[in-house]
Amino acid sequence: MRYNLMLAWHGLKRFPRSTILAVLTVAMGLAATMTTLALLHQLTADPLPGRSGHLYLAWVDTVRAKPLAIQSLNGINPSNYHRIKLDDAQEMLHEHRATWQAAMTSVYTEMTANDAVHPHVKHAYLLATTAEFQPMLGVGLRSGRSWTAAEDAARAPVVVIDEALAQELFGSIQAVGRELKIGSHEFQVIGVSAPFSPQPHFYDLSAMSFSGSRRDLAFVPLGALLDAGVDLAGNDGCDEDAPKKRTMFGTDAAHCAAVSYWVDLPSKAQVDAFGDYLQHYAANQKALAGFGKPPRSELTGVGAWLSKQNVVPDNVRLNAWLAGSFLLLCMANVAGLLAARFLRRGGEIGIRRALGAPRVAIFQQHVFEASLICLLGGLLAWPLTLFGLWTLRLQDNGFTDLARLDPSMFGALFALALAVGLLTGWLPAWRASRVEPGLQVKSA
Amino acid sequence: MSLRIMFKMLQRHALMPTLVMLQVALACAILCNVLFLVWQRVQPMVAPSGLAEDELVLVDQIFSRTHTFSAAEAHAGQLALAHTPGVRSASSALGLPMIGMVMVDYNLKSPKGVTVGVNGYFGEGLVKTLGLQLVEGRDFLPSEYRDFGITQQSSDVDKPSSPEPVIITQSLERQLFDGQSAVGKNLSVTDDPEHGYFVVGVVRHLLRNQLTLATDGRGDNTLLAAKRIGDTALLSYAVRIDPAMRDVAMHGISETVKRQFGAEMGEDAQVRIATYAQTRHEALKSQRAALWLFAGVTIAVILVTAIGIMGLTGFWVQRRTRQIGIQRALGARRSQVLRYFMLENLLIAGGGVLVGMALAYVANGLLMHYYELPRLPWNYLPIGGAAVLLLGQLAVLAPARRAAEVPPVVATRAI
Numbered sequence: 001m002r003y004n005l006m007l008a009w010h011g012l013k014r015f016p017r018s019t020i021l022a023v024l025t026v027a028m029g030l031a032a033t034m035t036t037l038a039l040l041h042q043l044t045a046d047p048l049p050g051r052s053g054h055l056y057l058a059w060v061d062t063v064r065a066k067p068l069a070i071q072s073l074n075g076i077n078p079s080n081y082h083r084i085k086l087d088d089a090q091e092m093l094h095e096h097r098a099t100w101q102a103a104m105t106s107v108y109t110e111m112t113a114n115d116a117v118h119p120h121v122k123h124a125y126l127l128a129t130t131a132e133f134q135p136m137l138g139v140g141l142r143s144g145r146s147w148t149a150a151e152d153a154a155r156a157p158v159v160v161i162d163e164a165l166a167q168e169l170f171g172s173i174q175a176v177g178r179e180l181k182i183g184s185h186e187f188q189v190i191g192v193s194a195p196f197s198p199q200p201h202f203y204d205l206s207a208m209s210f211s212g213s214r215r216d217l218a219f220v221p222l223g224a225l226l227d228a229g230v231d232l233a234g235n236d237g238c239d240e241d242a243p244k245k246r247t248m249f250g251t252d253a254a255h256c257a258a259v260s261y262w263v264d265l266p267s268k269a270q271v272d273a274f275g276d277y278l279q280h281y282a283a284n285q286k287a288l289a290g291f292g293k294p295p296r297s298e299l300t301g302v303g304a305w306l307s308k309q310n311v312v313p314d315n316v317r318l319n320a321w322l323a324g325s326f327l328l329l330c331m332a333n334v335a336g337l338l339a340a341r342f343l344r345r346g347g348e349i350g351i352r353r354a355l356g357a358p359r360v361a362i363f364q365q366h367v368f369e370a371s372l373i374c375l376l377g378g379l380l381a382w383p384l385t386l387f388g389l390w391t392l393r394l395q396d397n398g399f400t401d402l403a404r405l406d407p408s409m410f411g412a413l414f415a416l417a418l419a420v421g422l423l424t425g426w427l428p429a430w431r432a433s434r435v436e437p438g439l440q441v442k443s444a
Numbered sequence: 445m446s447l448r449i450m451f452k453m454l455q456r457h458a459l460m461p462t463l464v465m466l467q468v469a470l471a472c473a474i475l476c477n478v479l480f481l482v483w484q485r486v487q488p489m490v491a492p493s494g495l496a497e498d499e500l501v502l503v504d505q506i507f508s509r510t511h512t513f514s515a516a517e518a519h520a521g522q523l524a525l526a527h528t529p530g531v532r533s534a535s536s537a538l539g540l541p542m543i544g545m546v547m548v549d550y551n552l553k554s555p556k557g558v559t560v561g562v563n564g565y566f567g568e569g570l571v572k573t574l575g576l577q578l579v580e581g582r583d584f585l586p587s588e589y590r591d592f593g594i595t596q597q598s599s600d601v602d603k604p605s606s607p608e609p610v611i612i613t614q615s616l617e618r619q620l621f622d623g624q625s626a627v628g629k630n631l632s633v634t635d636d637p638e639h640g641y642f643v644v645g646v647v648r649h650l651l652r653n654q655l656t657l658a659t660d661g662r663g664d665n666t667l668l669a670a671k672r673i674g675d676t677a678l679l680s681y682a683v684r685i686d687p688a689m690r691d692v693a694m695h696g697i698s699e700t701v702k703r704q705f706g707a708e709m710g711e712d713a714q715v716r717i718a719t720y721a722q723t724r725h726e727a728l729k730s731q732r733a734a735l736w737l738f739a740g741v742t743i744a745v746i747l748v749t750a751i752g753i754m755g756l757t758g759f760w761v762q763r764r765t766r767q768i769g770i771q772r773a774l775g776a777r778r779s780q781v782l783r784y785f786m787l788e789n790l791l792i793a794g795g796g797v798l799v800g801m802a803l804a805y806v807a808n809g810l811l812m813h814y815y816e817l818p819r820l821p822w823n824y825l826p827i828g829g830a831a832v833l834l835l836g837q838l839a840v841l842a843p844a845r846r847a848a849e850v851p852p853v854v855a856t857r858a859i
Contacts, residue, residue, distance in 0.1 A: 018755070025748055032744075314815040315734070321811070322478070322741060329470040329745060333752035336463040340759035395733050431459050 004361060008368035015341050019373065022337045026377025027384055029330030030417055034381060035388030036320040038409045042402045043210060043312045047198035051138055051264075052302040056271065058101075058261045060282045061296040062088050064239040081236040082300075083257040086222075088281075093130060093149075097277050098263035098270070100136035104129035105259045106207035106216055109230050112181040113169040120169050125207060126159075126182070126218035128225045128232065128259075134160075136264045137196070137203070139219065144176040144191030147221055155223035160191040165217040182220065183228030193219065199402060200311050202302055204260055206234050209311050212401035222259070232258045275299045313399065331424045338370055339428035346435050353437035363433040370425020371418060378417025385413065450788055460760050464753055464789075465796040468832055471749040472800025473807055475742065476828030480808070480820050482738045484659050485731045491663035493541060493720075494613070494649030496575025498687050499532070500720035501694065503701060504543050506679040507715075508708040515591050515674040521704045522568070525683055528700050530693030534683045536673040537567030538592065541574075541651050542720065542727040546678065549654075550667065551634040552641075554620035559634060561662075562616065563652040566592055566671035571611065571647065573682045576668075580617075581627035581645030584609055584670040588644075593674020607640035608670060613650050615664035617643075641669075655727060660818060679705070694719075746835060753839035757789065761847040768847055769854030778848040785844035786837060793836035797829040804828065 012019050046052055059082050089103035106125050113120045133139065134146035139160075147158050159180055166175035166189075178189045197215035201208045208214055226232075235256035251258045265271045275297075282295035300308065342349075349362055385405060392403040405413075454461045503525075506513075518536045525534035539548045548564035570576070571583045588609050607630060617626040631641040650666040652658055657665070673679070685693035698717050709715065718726070761768070768781055808820035 021751065021755070025751075028744060028748070318481075318811065318815055319737070321807075322474070325470065325474050325807075326741060326744065326748075329467060329474065329748055332463060332466045332470055333748050336460070336467065336752050336756045339459055339463060340756060343763075344759065427459075 001364065004365040005368050007365045008372055011341075011345075011365070011369045012372055014345075018337055018341050022334045022373050023376045023380060025330045025333050025337075026374050026417070026420060027380035029327035030378055030381035030413065030420065031384035031388055032323040033320075033327045033416065034385040034405075034409065034413050035392065035403075036316070036323040037412070038385065038389060038405050039392060039400070039403045040312070040316055040320050041406075041409055042199070042404065043316060043399060045199065047200060047202045047302065047306075048138065051136075052202070054264055054266045055136070055302050056263050056265055056274070057082055057298075057300045057302075057305050058084075058092070058263050058274070058278055059298040059300070060084055060088060060278055060285075061293060062282070062285050063237040063257050064241060065237055081257070082298075082305075083236045083259055084261050085255070085257050086226075086253045086259060089130075089259050089261050092261065092281070093152075095277075098265050098274055100132045100264035101262065102130045102133040102136055103222060103259040103261050104133060104203055105222075105232050106201070106204040107225070107230060107233055108207070109182060111165075111169075111218065114179065114181055114186075122165065122169060122217075124165065124217040125214060126220055126225075127204075127216040128220050128222040128230075130222055133219065136262065137198075139196045140194035142173055142192045142194055144189070146191055146219070152221050152223060155227050156221060157185050157187045157224045157228070158190045158221065159187040160193050160219040161189055162195060162215070162217040163192050164195065166192050180218075182218075182225065183230040185224070185228035187220065187224070187228075200306065202306060202311075203262055205309050205311065209309075210399035210402055226253055234258070271299065316399075327420070331420055334370075334373070335424045335427055338366075338373070338425060339431060342366055342369075342428050342432040343435075346432075349432055349435045350437045353435065359433040362435075363429050366429030366432045367422060367425040370429060371421035374417045374421030374424065375414070377420075378414050381413060381417065382410075447791075450784075450791065454788070454792070457760075460756055461792045464756050464792050465799065467749055467752045468793045468796025468836060469800035469803055471745050471835075472797050472828055472832040473803035474745050475832060476801065476804035476820065476824050477807055477811070478738050478741055478745075479828055480824050482735060483824075484817075485734050485738070487660070488651075488655045488658035488663065489728055489731055491651055491658050492649045493651040494574075494576055494647060494664070495541060495651070495720065496684060497720045497724075499575060499684050500573075501683040501685055501697060502540055502543060502716075502718060502720060502723050503681040503683060503697065504540065504545065504716045504718075504723075505714050506681075506701065506705050506709065507713075508677060508705075511708040512594065512675055512677050513679055513705075513708070515593060515672070517704075518673045518676065518679055521679065521681065521701075524700050524704050525681055525697060528683075528693065528696035530686050530689030530696055532684045532686055533569060533573045534681055535567040535569045535573040537565060537570060537680055537682050538671070538673055538676075539563065539565040539653060540680055540682055541565075541653055542655075542723045543680070544653055544655065544727065546680070547654055552616070552620065552667070553632045553634050555630060556622075558620055560616065560619050560665055561657070562665040562667050563654050564667050564669050565650075565653075566669050566673065567682065568672045570668055570682065571645075573684045574650070575684060576650060577648040578611075578645055579614060579648050580625060581611070581643065583645060584611070584668075588670040589672040590670065591674035592671035593676050607642045609644045610641045610670070611645040611647060611668040612643055613647055613664040613666055615649075615661065616667065617646050619665075655731070690719075749832070750835060750839040753789070753793075753836055754842060757785065757840050757843040758846070761785070761843045764847075765850055765854055766857075768850040769852055769857075772850060772852035773855040781850070782844050782848040785847050786840060789836050789840040789844075790833065793833050796836075797832055800832065801825040801829055 062085055093101060093103065104127055106127050108123065108125050111122045111124065131147055131149045131152045142163050146160055147156065151158060159182065161175060161180065163173045166173045170178055173192050175189050175192055179186045180189055195215065200210045232251045232253050235251040235258040238252065238256040263274060265274055278297035278299060279295065282297040285295065352362065389403040389405060392400045522534050522536045525531060539546055548566065550562050550564055551559055552562050553559045568589055571578060610631065612626060620626065620631065621629060626643040626646055629643050631643065633639065649664055651663055652666045683697055694717070701715060701717065771781065804825060805820065811817050812819055
């Protein structure tokens with residue numbers, strides 16, 4: 001085997017021109033495939049490893065309005081209702097049927113640090129939520145603490161801020177005890193959190209999905225934020241008897257479905273029990289009678305939620321398919337190049353066979369040669385892939401700043417290169433091993 | 445030499461032709477699909493807009509976090525812009541061509557039951573400001589405009605019971621009314637069947653602002669509604685300028701916007717003032733990026749295939765040098781040898797193209813199933829196939845010429 005490997009290495013050096021051509025072709029195919037796959041890999045990765053498996057989005061339909069018969073011909077699919085009204089969220093929080101549960105919504109708003117050396121205004125996303133978000137999502141704390149359910153109930157103006165925001169506003173991550181103005185109220189900083197940026201931003205996709213640069217920079221009790229006069233963004237429908245709207249973009253939290261309700265349910269039995277509970281909850285909404293709505297509820301896991309929302313852009317998958325078929329073409333091409341070079345040395349193969357080398361040895365030698373070419377191609381594809389990802393990052397599509405090659409994809413690159421080598425080498429090597437010893441020796 | 449002998453040859457040495465065929469088939473399948481994807485991206489770029497493009501300036505994202513602009517303020521802005529030096533007319537608008545930030549979406553239904561998804565543009569005097577060409581009927585009368593804003597959207601405001609006048613495009617007229625005149629005819633929308641619409645005018649072209657859907661004859665699926673902008677948090681204006689006074693007008697527009705709305709917008713104002721050409725350039729950025737990508741793929745596929753065919757045929761010619769020499773010695777002319785290799789390639793590539801076209805169709809079927817792509821029209825297949833055949837012929841030219849150069853004397857040598 002070592003001898004065969006050595007022969008394969010010598011074979012490579014024999015026809016440098018066709019070797020270079022084959023290596024280049026393989027490298028191009030591999031680089032194209034790996035660039036698209038690396039992006040796809042980043043976009044389809046588990047947003048919260050270890051936790052997302054038992055997180056569920058709970059939805060009950062309690063909006064007092066006629067069900068909309070929406071059938072859009074314009075490619076906009078508005079049927080992905082997932083938010084609930086604040087009152088229902090509070091009721092469900094109070095009944096506390098899951099291990100952890102929290103209502104949440106991301107809001108883009110203005111924050112002012114008045115007690116900083118220079119008053120500093122920052123526009124950023126913050127997450128308006130309830131006490132259990134911290135253990136449920138596993139938001140890390142650098143210092144201080146998160147708030148309690150009692151503080152939620154008292155609508156206490158407290159805030160947990162991201163370390164990057166603390167650094168920017170207060171010049172230090174030791175920001176506990178400082179004050180931050182959000183809306184019309186002063187909020188006391190009680191904790192500083194580690195960067196929390198699951199990809200995608202699955203718990204509120206209407207604010208953002210993939211972003212390498214933006215994340216929720218503060219966590220605030222929902223009730224206190226509403227008290228401070230900050231409007232929630234967007235809703236999934238409002239009661240028909242709601243009072244008049246004040247602004248175009250603001251949402252009346254009391255009458256509109258505006259918060260996502262996430263629960264943590266570690267076991268199958270709990271999931272079933274919570275599903276039943278939700279359906280009962282919807283069925284008990286007497287006020288809905290008269291709007292012709294059947295009681296509707298849904299409990300959706302993170303994976304199902306992300307695929308339903310179609311968060312990975314179709315283009316990314318399409319490009320991966322395109323690159324994959326290009327790799328196939330490159331493989332066919334290299335198989336041809338290899339077949340030509342193997343048969344060109346039919347004479348030598350004949351002599352080796354005549355001297356007693358078994359077919360397997362010939363086959364092995366040539367498969368090795370093919371694999372070596374493809375591994376070299378893989379090596380060359382590495383910088384090419386990095387270049388491809390760099391050009392992807394240059395395009396500002398929101399998600400492209402995530403295009404990076406992580407160690408597992410680096411391993412995958414060489415695994416793929418080897419697989420390509422074995423696959424493309426197989427047919428030409430088999431053909432080479434069929435060379436009849438006698439015929440070749442005679443003609444040579 | 446007869447085709448039968450050629451087939452026999454190909455059968456005896458099946459490996460090389462098979463590999464060439466495989467490459468051609470893959471290249472054909474990829475190129476057909478890429479060609480189709482390219483056309484999907486190119487259509488919004490070449491679709492006629494129907495606008496007076498040289499004279500149009502779009503003002504977008506006049507937005508305030510704290511203040512809701514009233515109908516009067518929106519109208520005052522329109523008047524101030526219209527009276528700016530170099531400006532011919534201005535309209536406060538909701539939904540503008542090449543601006544995808546705000547989209548109005550209707551499912552129009554004709555009396556015969558044909559439904560079409562369209563985008564709508566609202567605003568007073570848009571026909572004049574956008575420079576649209578009215579081919580039938582009339583523009584909206586000043587009395588026909590109704591305010592459209594937050595107040596009007598509230599549930600406690602009664603919807604007007606009389607049908608609402610709209611202006612549609614010629615393309616919509618064809619789709620909804622089968623080529624008959626649409627003027628005076630009624631339309632409805634599927635989401636809200638009680639609220640009626642009727643057509644007062646037809647314009648030649650008006651490009652929709654949902655650009656991804658501006659393909660396959662849907663680019664002109666646009667309507668104008670007789671709505672005046674009411675109270676809103678987000679204002680935008682279409683401004684028609686005198687192209688001879690562009691610089692003056694652009695400066696004046698920027699000053700006017702600052703004067704009218706600067707206080708409410710605050711420090712982080714994101715207002716965008718740009719000519720139609722600039723806005724269009726920005727809006728088509730992703731389409732262009734995709735086209736570059738597809739161009740790259742096409743070039744790579746062509747290169748790899750051409751090199752593959754050249755390499756394999758070259759090797760094959762080398763292998764058969766002796767036979768070619770014998771043929772030449774027996775009286776075959778150079779042109780006959782050349783033609784033989786070209787024909788052989790045509791045969792192999794033809795087989796590959798047939799397989800490739802089937803492959804392209806299957807691949808498109810899968811893509812269509814999983815992604816929102818329309819069905820590959822059958823006429824892409826022969827176009828892609830012909831391109832690949834031509835590529836094959838060009839690639840085989842060099843090795844075939846080399847074969848034709850083989851001197852007859854080779855036959856007498858033992859190699």
